[in-house]
Amino acid sequence: MATVLAVFLMVGCRGTGNDFQSAFHPASVEAREMAGLGWMMVAVYGSVFFGTMGLVVLALVNRRSNGEAPGGSDRFVLVAGMVVPTVILVGMLVVSLRVSAAMRAPETAFRIEVTGNFWWWEVRYPDHGIVTANEIRIPVGVPVRLELKSRDVIHSFWVPNLHGKMDMLPDQMNQFWLRADREGVYRGTCAEFCGGQHARMGIDVVALSEDGFEQWVQERTRTREPGDARGKELFFSTGCAACHAVGGTQAVSNLGPDLTHMADRLNLAASTLPNTRENLKRWIVDPQSIKPLSLMPPTEIGPEELEALLDYLQTLK
Ligand code: CUA
Helix, strand or coil: CHHHHHHHHHHCCCCCCCCCCCCCCCCCHHHHHHHHHHHHHHHHHHHHHHHHHHHHHHHHHCCCCCCCCCCCCHHHHHHHHHHHHHHHHHHHHHHHHHHHHCCCCCCCCCEEEEEEECCEEEEEECCCCEEEECEEEEECCCCEEEEEEECCCCEEEECCCCCCEEEECCCCCEEEEECCCCCEEEEEEECCCCCCCHHHCEEEEEEECHHHHHHHHHHHHCCCCCCCHHHHHHHHHCCHHHCCECCCCCCECCCCCCCCCHHHCCEECCCCEECCHHHHHHHHHCHHHHCCCCCCCCCCCCHHHHHHHHHHHCCCC
16 A cells, blocks of 8 residues: 555656656656666565455455464465565565666766755856756756755755755765756756755756757856846845846855846746746745745835836846
């Protein structure tokens, strides 16, 4: 029963991206190996469960008229109680070791640093000069080395369609890797309880064609246009710049997500809301109603100024 329930729980998580967030919809070598092992475990241990229950029912039905259970033969007890479990456990051990061996990190020069924060992810491409948040873009078919850290408590990086989990620790960098077989958006989530908004600490991995990725890098690193002047002024006067950086401006704080390319992202507030003007407005005015305990404070701003600020933010591509 527990196995069946676990399967429903694992396949039942829908993300905001275009791919079903599930370890049973693999889109990489690693995820496929793990999904294979998962299904095998469901089949083998499910059969053991139903087989055992079948024997219990049989025993109850064949109960002797005096209420005593019939004694099985010694041979049956030996085979069903020792030989069968030993064969099953050794067999599953061999399969698990084979899957572990297939999990060797691939050689790659492409690295991305991901840092966990209360409750968002900082993403840096040190070799491309790109800083972003809550979204990782990678080229299809190219393994990417991830350097995982945390700025506060222990988080855990988990994009189930692509790989297993890896802890993000405050005092040590953990290496991990990702690769995607096909283009798509794969939603991930923090897999270690980390406080009030652990459940809304999502991340989107966008796998692009190699050309698409190159184009994205070029767009992200080109010289920026100045953007809406009034909105930019408001970005500083209303206090946004105290926590958020925007490349090419005086805003350099990294307390909150870097907003240099925020208009380009799929979602807001760590994959909590689709990135639309309406949601951005709600998030700026009253973030606590969307993510209580989030470190983002509400912004006191008049309706006209708010529109100008939104105009500015929506030019940040
Ligand atoms: Cu971060 Cu849970």
